[in-house]
Amino acid sequence: MYVAEAKKDPAQPSDRTPYEIGAVYRAHAQTVARWAYRLGGPAIDIEDVVQEVFLTAHRLLPEFRGEAKITTWLFRITQNQVRHQRRKLRFRQFLSGTATDVIGQTASTKPTPIEVLEQRQANATIYRVLDGMSDKYRTAFILFEIEQVSGEEIATLMGQKVSTIWVWLHRARAHFAAGLEKLERAEASRAESPSTAPTPKKPNDPTPSASS
Template sequence: MRGDGTREHEGGEAGEIISLVRAATGGDRWSFERLVAIHQEALFRMVYARMQNRADAEDVVQDVFLSAYRGLASLRDPGLFRAWLYRIALNRVRDFMRRRRLASLFGLNHDEAPEDCPDSGPDEFDHLAASRFWAGLNGFLASLPSLQREVFRLRFLDHLGIQEIAAALGRNESTVKTHLYRAIEKFKVVGPRYGLPAQEES
C-alpha cells in the first residue's frame, strides 16, 4: 500500500494480472481499471496495426474493454487474460473490417485513407526509414496465408507466447508452432525482397 492509500503494482507480472482478474471478477472496479491501464497501450497498437486508422482503432479498443468487463466471469483461466482480451480484439477487428468492406461495396464508405505509421522521431530520415520498414513489413505480411500472418503478428509484433497465441486464435499449440515456423522460413527467404533483415526468432 502506498502512502497515498493506493495499492502498488508491478505492471505486467503474471501474478498481479491473475490477482487483478480475480478481484475484478468479484466486482472490484478499481482492479478492472488497473487491467485496462496495463493493457490499453499494447492493445491499441495491436488493433491499429490491423486497421490503420486511429479513430477506428480507439473505438474498437473501447468496445473490447467493455465486452471484456461484461464477460469477465466467462474467463476460466485468469492467467490467460491477455490472450482472451486479444481474442476479443481480433473478433472485433474482423467484424469492423467486414462491415467496412460491405459499406465500400455499396458505396457507403467515406472513411479517410489509412494514416501513416506514427512518427518514430523528429528526424525526417528516421521517419522515412520507419515508413519504409512498415511498408515492407506490411507487404511481407500480405504475402502470407491468413493464419500464418496472424500468428506472425501476434508473436513478433504483439509479443505473445505460443500458449497465448493458441488461446487468442482458438487453435492448439502444435498448429500455432507449425504456422509460425512456416512464416519464419518464408521471412528468411522473401524478407529481403521487402527490405527486411531476415532474423531467427530469439
C-alpha cells in the same frame, strides 16, 4: 520517483472479488492498444478498437470464469475486433474503388514528430503483404516475428497446441516471403514503366479539394 505496488493481476483485487470493467481497463488498456496496433496495422483506428474491446469485455465479463488468464481472454476479443475492423475497411475500399493507402501510425488526436520515411515505408510494405495472408497465419507471424512472443505464449494466446503454432509459423513465413517477392516485382515493374493514371489522394488530405 513513483513506484507501483506489483500485483499478479491488478484487475482483480482478491480471489473473491469479481473482475470490474474499470479495473480491467486500467490494468490492460495499453496492452490492448499495443495488440490492436500490431494486429491491425497503421490503417486501423486504435482508439476505436480499444473502446470496443472493453465494451465487449464488459458484456462478456459475467461469463468469464477465469479458466484462462484475463490477458488471453482479452487478446481473443482484440483479435476479433481487429478482424471486424479490417473487414469493414476492406469493404469500404471495395466500394470506393481506391487502393489501400497507409498514412502512418498517427493517432488522429496526436500528431507525431517527423516520421522517419523508411519507417513508414517499411510499415506500409509489411502490412500490405500481411493483408494478403489468412488471419491465423497473419496473427501468428505478427506475434512471433514482430512482437517477439515465444511459440509457447502464442499457443496460449491463440488457444492452439504449440506444434500447430510452429506449423502455422512455417507456412506464414513462406507466404510472407512469397508475398514480399511478388510486391517487390510489381514495384520494380511499375518503376520501369511509370503509369499515367493519377495516384490516389491520401485520405484526410487537408488540401482544399479533399477537405472533409
